[in-house]
Amino acid sequence: MPPTLKPAITFAEKKNLDPAKLVRLYQQAPWAKGRTLEDAREMLRHTDVAVTAWDGDVLIGFGRVLTDYVYRATIWDVIVDQAYQGRGVGTDIVQRILHHPRLKKVELFWLCTRMPGFYEKLGFSSKEQTGMVWARSKQGRQE
Ligand SMILES: CC(C)(COP(=O)(O)OP(=O)(O)OC[C@H]1O[C@@H](n2cnc3c(N)ncnc32)[C@H](O)[C@@H]1OP(=O)(O)O)[C@@H](O)C(=O)NCCC(=O)NCCS
DSSP states (O other), rough: OOOOOOOEEEEOOOOOSSHHHHHHHHHHHHTTTTTHHHHHHHHHOOOSEEEEEEEEEEEEEEEEEEEEEESSSEEEEEEEGGTTSSHHHHHHHHHHTTTTTTGOOSEEEEEESSSSHHHTTTTSSSSOOHHHHHGGGGGGOOO
């Protein structure tokens, strides 16, 4: 290929990706910065659906789902490499999740987010549902 031609961004459903590539991407998000290779590998093993975006063999976008495939699905860790943001990659990842053939029965997709501007454009609403969280890091020692 001539050096001026850059390969196009491609998308894949890929749970068996190299966790080191994901940990590199995680470094860019404050909420994922400290995640380790070992934990990322285990997380991928237990994730139901993962959508990845690639520039050649460089992982430039990611999003994942935990689900019962019928009633509920939660979307986690949607992230796009800073150098590739603003080009529709994040939108494409979320659309591929929402319209994924294995998730077509799911009644409700849920997410925890601080990016309402991004998700409202994709049809998400914060008006109808509420939620609560239990964070291990916020609990005092019980002993
Ligand atoms: C949020 C994120 C995934 C968006 O990915 P992206 O590829 O840059 O998004 P897109 O190019 O598909 O943008 C789609 C639309 O959302 C808007 N948008 C993108 N990021 C936004 C943000 N942080 N706040 C508000 N709107 C945003 C874009 O302006 C665009 O609007 P337009 O269609 O009117 O031009 C990406 O910015 C990111 O990885 N951020 C850091 C990680 C993070 O915090 N993720 C959220 C976890 S829930």
